[in-house]
Amino acid sequence: MTPTITAFRQSPDQGRGQARDMRVRWALEEVNQPYDVRLVSFREMKEPPHLSIQPFGQIPTYEEGGLQLFESGAIVLHIAERHPGLLPRDLAARARAIAWMFAAVNTVEPTLVEIEAARLLEQDKSWYAQRLPLLEERARRRLDSLARRLGDSEWLDGSFSAGDLMMIGVLFRTRGLGLLEIYPNLRAYVSHGENRPAFGRAFAAQRAVFMANQQG
């Protein structure tokens, strides 16, 4: 059964791989699971058919037979549980990899989304310039912690896992924000992710959507 995921018809990041479908594509590529993509417009995302799968009107979603899932973290975990390669077999190591998945979306990502939201929604406000450094400081506090824990390791906890996939997927959102510049080890960490063939295939696939849209 080939799963179907959803992605933006018009990617707000112009094919830079920063939308959340990238993580799901990457996970599917890591386990060599072919998938179909249904593109949705911003209007369609807020209409009943999509809302019945994704109550918050976002992407990505995941459909496989009768199963309908949302939330990139939950989808990646589902894929990781069904296929070998993304979660350690040892139960303690498996639980720790899942902890990193939650840390990526609950502890690191929100500080980056706040910066993106300010840039997108508050750039015309009188407070924007004064407030941005406060937001960057909050994000850096998380990145400091992450960089300290990672140290010189290639991955966060032993072998590459869904925890790294989610964390690198989140850090990838910082592209263009200049936040990682002072963390050589976090930059190397993201590069290790980008250098994985599965990442490359996933990136090319989401990029192709943007390019096709440009030409259409």
Next chain:
Amino acid sequence: MTPTITAFRQSPDQGRGQARDMRVRWALEEVNQPYDVRLVSFREMKEPPHLSIQPFGQIPTYEEGGLQLFESGAIVLHIAERHPGLLPRDLAARARAIAWMFAAVNTVEPTLVEIEAARLLEQDKSWYAQRLPLLEERARRRLDSLARRLGDSEWLDGSFSAGDLMMIGVLFRTRGLGLLEIYPNLRAYVSHGENRPAFGRAFAAQRAVFMANQQG
């Protein structure tokens, strides 16, 4: 093996059950798993012994034999996987419950944390009064979606699950923000959670820490 969790020595919410240890206590109570609590001060949270368990210097953590975990979502999921009662047996329903756990911490909680952060860190700024309505609107967009999906149901997807536990744990943070007033069904949903005996025991336990500290 009795697990040990960590919680604030001085609870910033004064025992109102809004710190993230509440979710873990609640999950442990739901499955009737006794646990020990190690209280940590704000200073201790940022020191190496605690950082070795929680890289971001937060609570809660979870220790059980050789396993050390962090992130409330990961800890609750670990508990739910080890004990019956918090995740459906049906695989699709189980995956959906986990999707709600991620939705709670990745899609709903950040909008509430932003409001808390503004109240805590930006109340003295010139922009505070003008910006607060923008933040409340962002949070309401999520709450609108959640209220629409919940409808008149008691729980989000069939029986009570770890998804409800996490979502109610997150919504419980809105206490005092006045955000839920316009959503009778979300208020009822939170009440259904609060009325569970396990919630009551967890709430009393964290409240007792605050009371003991008051007297100490």
